[in-house]
Amino acid sequence: QVQLVESGGGLVQPGGSLRLSCAASGSIFRVNVMGWYRQAPGKQRELVAGISSGGSTNYADSVKGRFTISRDNAKNTVYLEMNSLKPEDTAVYYCNADIIPRGFGLSSLYYWGQGTQVTVSS
Numbered sequence: 001q002v003q004l005v006e007s008g009g010g011l012v013q014p015g016g017s018l019r020l021s022c023a024a025s026g027s028i029f030r031v032n033v034m035g036w037y038r039q040a041p042g043k044q045r046e047l048v049a050g051i052s053s054g055g056s057t058n059y060a061d062s063v064k065g066r067f068t069i070s071r072d073n074a075k076n077t078v079y080l081e082m083n084s085l086k087p088e089d090t091a092v093y094y095c096n097a098d099i100i101p102r103g104f105g106l107s108s109l110y111y112w113g114q115g116t117q118v119t120v121s122s
Contacts, residue, residue: 002026002111004095009116016120017083022095022113024076032098032108034071034078038091038118045094049080062088085120093118 008020024031035050049059049069057069068081078095095113100106 002028002099002101002109004097004111004113006093006095006113006116009093009118011119011121012085013122014085014087014120016085017081018085018118019082020080020093020095020116020118022078022097024097024099024111027102028076029100029102029104030108031073031076032100034095034097036069036078036080037094037096038089039094039115040088040091043091048093051078082118085118087120089118090120091118092116 003026004022004024006022008018012018033050033052036048037045038048039045047060048063049067051057051069051071066084071078092115094115097111098108099111100108
């Protein structure tokens with residue numbers, strides 16, 4: 001069984017920084033794209049940033065220049081470094097990964113973490 005476990009959320013003042021981590025564990029053959037999504041109250045879940053297994057990245061316009069996504073393939077872990085945080089960044093942040101479990105041939109599945117709350121407030 002494959003699972004994603006997130007950590008690093010919390011309360012931070014505007015202008016502050018946080019670092020989120022998400023580790024994939026279980027019976028994994030390969031991890032493809034990994035990413036971070038967020039969902040604010042009353043809003044749809046949106047993509048924040050994504051990163052391929054080769055390190056190519058993409059970001060939502062609202063976080064470009066402030067957030068950095070990275071990954072450690074040896075640890076099946078993805079990170080989100082968030083700087084210059086704004087109140088509008090407040091949301092539950094979810095990790096997502098496209099993973100091929102062992103024994104599934106080359107078929108991949110999308111997995112989600114449980115979510116971690118990020119609150120930006122003075």
